[in-house]
Amino acid sequence: GQQLNQSPQSMFIQEGEDVSMNCTSSSIFNTWLWYKQDPGEGPVLLIALYKAGELTSNGRLTAQFGITRKDSFLNISASIPSDVGIYFCAGHDGNTGKLIFGQGTTLQVKP
Amino acid sequence: ETGVTQTPRHLVMGMTNKKSLKCEQHLGHNAMYWYKQSAKKPLELMFVYNFKEQTENNSVPSRFSPECPNSSHLFLHLHTLQPEDSALYLCASSQLPSGGSSSYEQYFGPGTRLTVT
Numbered sequence: 001g002q003q004l005n006q007s008p009q010s011m012f013i014q015e016g017e018d019v020s021m022n023c024t025s026s027s028i029f030n031t032w033l034w035y036k037q038d039p040g041e042g043p044v045l046l047i048a049l050y051k052a053g054e055l056t057s058n059g060r061l062t063a064q065f066g067i068t069r070k071d072s073f074l075n076i077s078a079s080i081p082s083d084v085g086i087y088f089c090a091g092h093d094g095n096t097g098k099l100i101f102g103q104g105t106t107l108q109v110k111p
Numbered sequence: 112e113t114g115v116t117q118t119p120r121h122l123v124m125g126m127t128n129k130k131s132l133k134c135e136q137h138l139g140h141n142a143m144y145w146y147k148q149s150a151k152k153p154l155e156l157m158f159v160y161n162f163k164e165q166t167e168n169n170s171v172p173s174r175f176s177p178e179c180p181n182s183s184h185l186f187l188h189l190h191t192l193q194p195e196d197s198a199l200y201l202c203a204s205s206q207l208p209s210g211g212s213s214s215y216e217q218y219f220g221p222g223t224r225l226t227v228t
Contacts (some may be wrong), residue, residue, distance in 0.1 A: 031215045042115075042201050042219035053193075088154070092215040096180075097207075098167075099217055101154040 006089055006102030014078055014110050021087060021105040022073040029091030032065050032072040033099070036086045046087075047074070079109050113137055115220035117202050123226045124192065132187040132223045134202030142207045143185040144217065145177060148199040160185060161207055192227045199224050 006023045013019060031050055035043035047058050049065035050077070056063055060073045063081060073090075077081055089102040115136045124130050136143060138176040141223075145157040159167035160179040176188040185202055 033216060035219075040221075040224070042117075042222045045216055048216050054168075064202060090217075098156060099215065103151075105155050 004089060004091055004100055004102040006105055008105060010015050010106040010108070011105065012108045012110065014085075015079060015081060017079055019076040019079055019083070019107060020073060021089075022071060023089035023091070023102045025091055025100075026070070027093070028069040029100075030069070030094045031092035032063070033090040033092070034061075034063050034072070034074045035088040035090065037088065037091040037104075039070050039085070076107075083107060084109050091095055115202060115204055115218055117200075117220035117223055119223060120221060121224045121226075123228060124189065125196070125228055126192060128189075128192075130189045132189070132200055132202075132225075134185040134187075134220055136183055136185075136202075136204035136218075136220075138204055138206075138218060140204035140206045140218075141182050142205050143179060143182070144203040144205075145185065145187050146201040146203065146219075148201055148222070154201070158187075189225075192225075194227050197225055197227045 004023050004025050033048050034046045036046050037043040047056050047063040052065055052069045053067045054065040060077045064073055084104050086104045088104050090099045092099055118133050124148045141154045142161045144159050147155045147157055156169050157171045158177040163182055165177050174190050174192055178186040200219040205217045
């Protein structure tokens with residue numbers, strides 16, 4: 001089945017630094033979603049992308065839908081301690097109707 | 112209540128017990144999902160209900176039995192589980208295409224942390 005490669009697996013950064021993570025797929029998706037999961041909680045939707053090339057911001061978060069429709073990235077600017085968590089990308093497969101999730105990027109921020 | 116709620120938040124059960132997980136969505140969505148989240152693994156889709164009809168069973172063992180009495184409620188009945196079934200079970204909902212607005216965005220509940228002893 002379809003798989004998403006999400007990288008990096010984990011990041012340990014200093015407060016105030018910018019962060020970038022990305023997802024790539026061997027297949028085309030028509031929607032990319034980015035989620036954040038705090039420990040002991042469910043994933044929370046951060047950004048949804050629906051058009052190839054689309055660049056969308058949500059506060060300090062910016063995500064882009066790759067022009068090939070096979071990749072997406074998420075940037076976090078000026079990180080703060082509450083950005084700690086696991087970030088997941090998800091692509092919507094228009095053929096199966098399923099959301100395919102990446103393995104997650106664990107972010108740790110040192111104050 | 113808003114969003115997607117799940118009860119209980121934590122559950123410890125023996126291998127011979129029968130228990131049920133409950134999910135309720137307050138978003139007016141028409142599709143609901145069960146996912147399993149194990150450590151170091153991507154989210155695994157278990158079941159999909161679209162307009163109360165089960166449309167997906169992702170090769171899930173029969174010891175997991177879903178029930179969707181209406182578009183707002185979803186249950187997962189558990190029976191004779193194995194220790195490897197210990198995981199976080201997440202419920203999600205979305206609004207699938209139905210004559211107008213649609214979104215592939217899925218909204219998750221907080222999950223039930225299940226431990227099978």
